[in-house]
Amino acid sequence: MDETTPPELFNPLQRFGQDVRQVRLGRKLTQKHLGKATGYTEAYVSMVESGKQKASQKFAKGCDVAFGTNGLFTGLLRRIDEGDNPSWFVPYLNLERKATRILDYSATLVMGILQTEEYARVIFRVSNPGASPEAIEGKVASRVRRREVFKRDDPPLLWSILHEACLRTVVGNAGVMSLQLEYLLEAAESPHIVLQVMPFSAGAPTAHMKPFTVLHFTDSRSLLYTETRVGGRMHDSAQTVDAALDDYDLLRAHALSPDASLALIKTLLKEYRP
Structure with a gap:
């Protein structure tokens, strides 16, 4: 970021970095001091201030x-x-950060919070063909940042049921899929994440179900999130949420056990590796 660049030409990361730098200098702190105060290196602070690193x-x-x-x-x-997200998705993101339990069924693609950078990058490139590389990277960083909820002192429980199609649909190439399956196995080691795979052999009645997510909160509220080609929608009707929970129980009953699910992921991983 050039010192002579007009502020109106800064991208969001550059503006953020410029604001950090301006306040830091106003407080008479060096990058080293700020790095020590925040738990990062001087180089990291420099990258953030230059707009080359998303904080x-x-x-x-x-x-x-x-x-x-x-x-x-x-x-x-x-x-x-x-x-970095569609306006219709922002309300869901804000609620996801506050949820105590996240129940998700994914039919064709791995759910966003479990996607690797490489996998997400391919998804965004395909769905945003006219976007600049910088815009794509912003979306990727925002998606990966969703994992930070698991670093809280009281992380939510994520229960994810992935249809086998999610694991066999090649996003990008075999290398991208290898990294994605490796990450799923790594994520499943967390006591706060449960993975199940819905095998093709389960057939009906699960085959017709569309992807959905149910969020639970500390005040006992529950919300259903569904998504279409034109946007997402939150449903708070008790009747609608209860019906979704009944569907989720049915999915859990037909899915492979967590251990069998991980065994299948490991088998598929061998197929993707050269």
């Missing part, structure tokens, strides 16, 4: 503490994330 949520919170800015940088980072 983590931890870094943004650390800046607010170090600068005494009362959530300013956390809010700026959240708005960048929202800008």
Whole structure:
């Protein structure tokens, strides 16, 4: 980022970095001091300030503490994330961060919060053919950032049922799929993540079901999220949510056990590896 570049020409990451730098200098702190205060290296601070590195949520919170800015940088980072997602998806993202349990059924693609960078990058390139490389990378970073909920002191329980089609649909190439399946196996080691695979052999009545997600919250609320080609929708009707939970119970009953599911993923991983 050139010192002579007009602020109006900065992209969101550059604006964020410029704001960090401006406040840091105003507080008479060096990049090394800020790195120590936030738990990062001086090089990381430099990359963020130059707009070459998207800041983590931890870094943004650390800046607010170090600068005494009362959530300013956390809010700026959240708005960048929202800008990297369709407006109709932002309400779901905000609720996902607050959920205590996430129940998801994915029919053809691995759910977003479990996607690797490489897998997500292919998805975004296909669905946004006119987007710039920078815009694609922003979307990828925003998607990967969703995993940060599992770093909380009280992470949510994620129960994900993946139809076998999710594992056999080649997104990108065999290399991308290998990394994705490896990550699923790694994620399943967490006590907060349960994976089940719905095999093709299950057939009806599960084959007709569309992808959906149910979010549970500490106040006992539950919401159903569904998505179509034109956007997503949240459903809070008790009758609608209960029907979705009945469907989820049916899916769990027909899916492979968690252990058998991981065994199938390992078998498919061998097929993708050269």
